[in-house]
Every structure is written in C-alpha cells, then in structure tokens.
Amino acid sequence: AGISKDGQTREHALLAFTLGVRQLIVALNKMDTCKWSQDRYNEIVKEVSSFIKKIGYNPKSVPFVPISGWHGDNMLEASVNMPWYKGWTKETKAGSSTGKTLLEAIDAIEPPTRPSDKPLRLPLQDVYKIGGIGTVPVGRVETGVIKAGMVVTFAPANVTTEVKSVEMHHEQLEQGVPGDNVGFNVKNV
Known part of the structure; x- marks a missing residue:
C-alpha cells in the first residue's frame, strides 16, 4: 500500500520536503472500502504523523482529511458517512485554521511569498x-x-x-x- 515501508506515499512526502515544499495535506482516500472506519482513520493518522515528523514536517500543521474520491465524501462538502469526524485543525505561525473538507484544506494553504525584498541572486x-x-x-x-x-x-x-x-x-x-x-x-x- 501507499504508506507501507517501500510505498510511494513515503517517497513522495520525502521528495516534497527535500524540494522545499513546507505545507502538506494528507487526504486519506478510499474510506468507503473500510466502511468509513474511525479506527482505520486513527491508525493511519498515527502512522503517517510519525513518519512525516521524522522527515521534518510538524504534524500539527498538517490537515488529515478522510475522503472517498469515488463517492465525493469530504471533498467539497462534509460527509454524512463519517459523523465521528469532527474536522481538521492546522496550526501555523500565522495562526490556526480549521475545516472539514479537502477543499477547505486546500484553501487554507498559505500562498508562498516571492523573496523580491532580498538582495539580487541570479545564478x-x-x-x-x-x-x-x-x-x-x-x-x-x-x-x-x-x-x-x-x-x-x-x-x-x-x-x-x-x-x-x-x-x-x-x-x-x-x-x-x-x-x-x-x-x-x-x-x-
């Protein structure tokens, strides 16, 4: 699977951090295949949090959103299939933001600033x-x-x-x- 030891998820997270991507969203897809299980969600959040922390991300600044791309759950609107899911909270230097859906998590990404106020560097x-x-x-x-x-x-x-x-x-x-x-x-x- 994606989060297994040699999985693509780990590789992509490491690659993203190495390339300077400092904001991350974890969308836990296919929640319909585990019958919207809160236990499975918690298990994945724990495992992924531990892994991304080792890479250099702060799990408190990463929204974890359980979704079903197939059924559209928690993509644009909050899902009725996961009443246990209270939403995500993301803490950053600019403050904290909350939401329930993947779209809200994307909207909470802070746009990068262009370093045009610094001295000129042009390799x-x-x-x-x-x-x-x-x-x-x-x-x-x-x-x-x-x-x-x-x-x-x-x-x-x-x-x-x-x-x-x-x-x-x-x-x-x-x-x-x-x-x-x-x-x-x-x-x-």
Whole structure:
C-alpha cells in the first residue's frame, strides 16, 4: 500500500520536503472500502504523523482529511458517512485554521511569498555574445529584482557592470522577479 515501508506515499512526502515544499495535506482516500472506519482513520493518522515528523514536517500543521474520491465524501462538502469526524485543525505561525473538507484544506494553504525584498541572486545558466547587441547573461532570478539601470557584480570574477535591458522570452521586461528566467544585456563585459 501507499504508506507501507517501500510505498510511494513515503517517497513522495520525502521528495516534497527535500524540494522545499513546507505545507502538506494528507487526504486519506478510499474510506468507503473500510466502511468509513474511525479506527482505520486513527491508525493511519498515527502512522503517517510519525513518519512525516521524522522527515521534518510538524504534524500539527498538517490537515488529515478522510475522503472517498469515488463517492465525493469530504471533498467539497462534509460527509454524512463519517459523523465521528469532527474536522481538521492546522496550526501555523500565522495562526490556526480549521475545516472539514479537502477543499477547505486546500484553501487554507498559505500562498508562498516571492523573496523580491532580498538582495539580487541570479545564478547564470549561460552567457551569449550577440553581434550588434553585446553580452547577454541568462539565468533564473532566485531573490531580489533585476531591472535596467542597475549595477550588478558577477561572482566569483568580481566584475561590476550596468544592466542595459532585461528580457524574458524575447520580450522586454520592466523588471525580473524571483522565478523569472531572464536574459539581460550588460555594458562593456
């Protein structure tokens, strides 16, 4: 099964945490196949909580939602088949939230903030020398913003220059923000 020792659920939880996913929802599907058993639900919550805690998640910040995808129970509306289920509570730095359904758990996910208030960090993937245009370094903005007129320094060479223009997918940009894959034209490099 998914949560067994070599199961996909464990692998996916570990992979998600390793890749920086810090918010998690555990939907316990196929509750109809165990006759909506509260004991089975509690057993899985205990086992999964223990496992995700070892990975690095805080089980108190993870909603556990018993669902039946086949019948639609606890997906969009609270289920009549599980009167014992009182809902989930999720505690985060921003406070706590509660709900009963998977949709409410998804709505309680806090949108990630773009780190555009931090200093510019833009690892380069390539540098193109384009005749008539000049040098165009290309990379993904990780933090900060890049815009024309900025003075940037390339490490480890410690070369400083001014940004003439910023483009993404061959379109001029006012500024590049975290997540953008940009090319930018620099003076005299």
